[in-house]
Amino acid sequence: MGKQKISSSLALSENGFLFLPTTGETFTVNEMGKLILKYLQEGKDQQSIVDAITEEYDVEAEDLQRDYLDFMGQLKQFQLVVEG
Amino acid sequence: MNIAVTGLNNVDNPAPGVPVIRAIKESGEFSGRIIGLLYDTLEPGAYLPDVADISYVIPYPSAGLEHLFQRIAIIHEKEKIDVIIPTLDSELNGFIKLAPRLKELGIATYLPTADQLTLRAKDKLADFCKKFDIRVPKNILATSVQDLYKIQSHFEYPVVVKGIFYDAAVVNNLEEASTAFHKLSAKWGLPIIIQEFITGDEYNVCALGSGSEMIGAVAMKKMYITDKGKGWSGITIHDPSLLELSKKTITALQWKSGLELEFVKDKETNEYYLIEINPRFPAWVYLPAAAGQNLPYALLQLALGKTVRPFTTYDIGKMFIRYSWDWITDIKEFETITVHGELNHG
Structure with missing residues (x-):
């Protein structure tokens, strides 16, 4: 999977509340989702994000990869990220 | 200045009169009286003391335009009306016909022409859109x-x-x-x-045209819809392509007055389809005012012959949440409006 880029207009609050101004849709993400979105906003690619999270949290890289891809799939479905 | 507004029946399918009045009164620049014009003695806006200063019952245009005109003339003698803002679809044709006679009395209006009204009618919309290359179901x-x-x-x-x-x-x-x-x-x-039937989300645009240009437009996504299809909460959004499409439509119509454009965004193609043009402000017209485009007050200014600079921005993410509230009154008020055809809040 290539580098993912957050939709440029997406507003992400500190509470993990997302608002997409182009469609009016709102979403909520948990702490981990918020962290991944923050890394994406910083321009990190998938490997850098996985590395950063496995370093900080007690999680197997393989499990994280799977959950990460699942999360990305959802973000793409809702047009919150695009291929960079 | 005395401004008369119709459509004070903000019930479960609310008319735009009350929010139009609210926007005008909260413009910060308006000083004058608001005169409510009612078709029914139980229109809630007539009973709320902060909406209209005085309300009068008028006959439906379908009862004969002459009756309507004579009634307005009588009210005008007492109230010296400067502008009438009709807010209901079904009365527009009548008011367009009466506009020259109202003008002779010194009452201004700000209405589209009968031809413009016909162009966007539900049974003519597809032809209009095809002519101007606007996607339509x-x-x-x-x-x-x-x-x-x-x-x-x-x-x-x-x-x-x-x-x-x-x-x-x-x-x-x-x-x-x-x-x-x-x-x-x-x-x-x-x-x-x-x-x-186009599958997708519905988007609405509340706008104002001057005949030659679009004065303002605010796009909204309904967040909660009642079983009557009415938006009971909504949020302002920013999609330049939607606003551009609205501008194209209003310019093609050469629309003069307030209006609401209803679009559906095709779930498969992400393309907007124009499904309806309502020839008056929507009931959610106070949201644009709260978001920075006071379109009812701008219409009032235009009706008075003043120049209004087109709006260019508005607040994104501004929401409205409609609620119902039981107003308590005495039978005396109902009696007054029923017997005398008017209710004065002083």
Whole structure:
């Protein structure tokens, strides 16, 4: 999977509340989702994000990869990220 | 300055009169009296002391324009009306016809022409859109139940069955279409519009045109919709392509007055389809005012012959949440409005 880029207009609050101004849709993400979105906003690619999270949290890289891809799939479905 | 506004019946299918008045009064620049014009003695806006200073019952235009004109003339003698803002679809044609006579009395209006009103009518919308290359769902017109048999050859169910003025139903088969046909034709007359159903989210734009340009436009996504299809909460959004499409439509119509454009964004293609043009401000017109585009007050200024600079921005993410509230009054007020045809809040 290539580098993912957050939709440029997406507003992400500190509470993990997302608002997409182009469609009016709102979403909520948990702490981990918020962290991944923050890394994406910083321009990190998938490997850098996985590395950063496995370093900080007690999680197997393989499990994280799977959950990460699942999360990305959802973000793409809702047009919150695009291929960079 | 004395401004008369119709459509104070903000019930479960609310009219725009009350939010139009609210926007004008909260402009920070308006000083004058608001005169409510009612078609029914139980229009809630008449009873709320902070809406209209005084309200009068007037006859429906369908009862004869001369009756309506004479009643307005009597009210004008007492109130010295400067501007009338009609806010209901069904009265517009009558007010357009009366506008020159009202002007002679010294009462200004800010209305589209009869031709413009016809161009955007539900039964003419598809032709207008095709002419100006605006995406619109396919439609056919039905003047009898027999016409419903044409649905199968033109569309796949579900389809949308629409009344000529108001109301619509999504139907899944001929039987449901027939039920909707009878219900809508009994209420609003013929023809009935059968429209292709586009799957996707609905977006609405509240706007104001001056005849030559778009003065303002605010786009909104409904967040909660009642079983009558009315938005009970909504949020302002920013999609430049939607606003550009709105501008194109308003310019093509050369629309002069407030209006609401209703779009559906096709779930598959992400393309906007124009499904309806309502020839007046919507009931959510206070949201644009709260978001930075006070379109009712701008219309008032235009009606008074003043220059209004087009709005260019508005707040994104501004929400409205509509609520109902039981207003308590005494039978004396109802008696006054029923017997005298007016209610004065001083």
